[in-house]
Amino acid sequence: MGFTKDQLLDRLQELEIDYSKYEHPPVLTVEEQAKYVSSSKGALxxxxFLKDKKHRYYIVSAMVDTKVDMKVLSQRLGLGKGGIRMAPEEALGELLQVSLGCVTPFAVVNESARDVSLLLDQKFKNQTRCIFHPLSNDVSVSLNTLGLDKFLKSIGRDPVYVDLEANPVVGKDQAPDLAVCVPSNSVIVPEIPNQTSSTQIPLPKSVSAEVKPVASAKTSKPACKVKSVAENSAPSAYKNPEKFVQEILDKTSALLLSEAKGECVEALAETLRKRLTSELTHLSIMYKNSAYAEGFYAGTRHQPKRL
Known part of the structure; x- marks a missing residue:
């Protein structure tokens, strides 16, 4: 179960973050919110809540008067035109664990939103105070960006402020400036380079020896069958980085608990699990992507000759 608004407000108090709270009827739009929370209290x-074609999610939090061009934002993220759109309502509950009208930067406090990228409007930096919903649209809180930054850092997030109205050139010689903000929780098929890089790992001789008989075969069906068997024989845990990490942590915890007993040891094991889950998942995804890329390049370099 995700954080409630009361738990979030308690967290702000624990962090000694100065904020003001304004209760009001549930609102679904900024226009409705403005009826109950004056702009003099802060910037609305x-x-x-957005989603790209690779099922990666983003929260874009902007000033009311900031114009967010979805096509431009998509290009700046390196997703091409039309590569990003509004996320389905179902994802609000599954990832952010909030209802419609409650999207807020505070939603990244939930573990289920650990892979959701958060982009904050650079204009917030120029405001004395900013107003957000604390996970519920029947309350608004006003705080400055220092307080927001302190909260985000307390949950392991580095605040990312972006000029959302900028429209930089993106092309062959100009990389997308927001590509680093794309979450890494999905496998991205790399583009095929024109030439093989000298830093790529060379294929073992045994691999090339296996390819030759396939090249001399009359049809490519045997090669397809071998690929299918290899895929089906792989344990499902190794196809999913998160399950793979959980398996590692389960075995590590079991080993630790078998060597020592007591509540302190169990608490330590749980603490280590929480701290290592995110880092190990990120590393396993990197290894998975690298292995995928090497296999992809190997397949393009060693195509069987046509008879």
């Missing part, structure tokens, strides 16, 4: 915000 609009919050977009």
């Amino acid at each position: 915000s609009k919050n977009l």
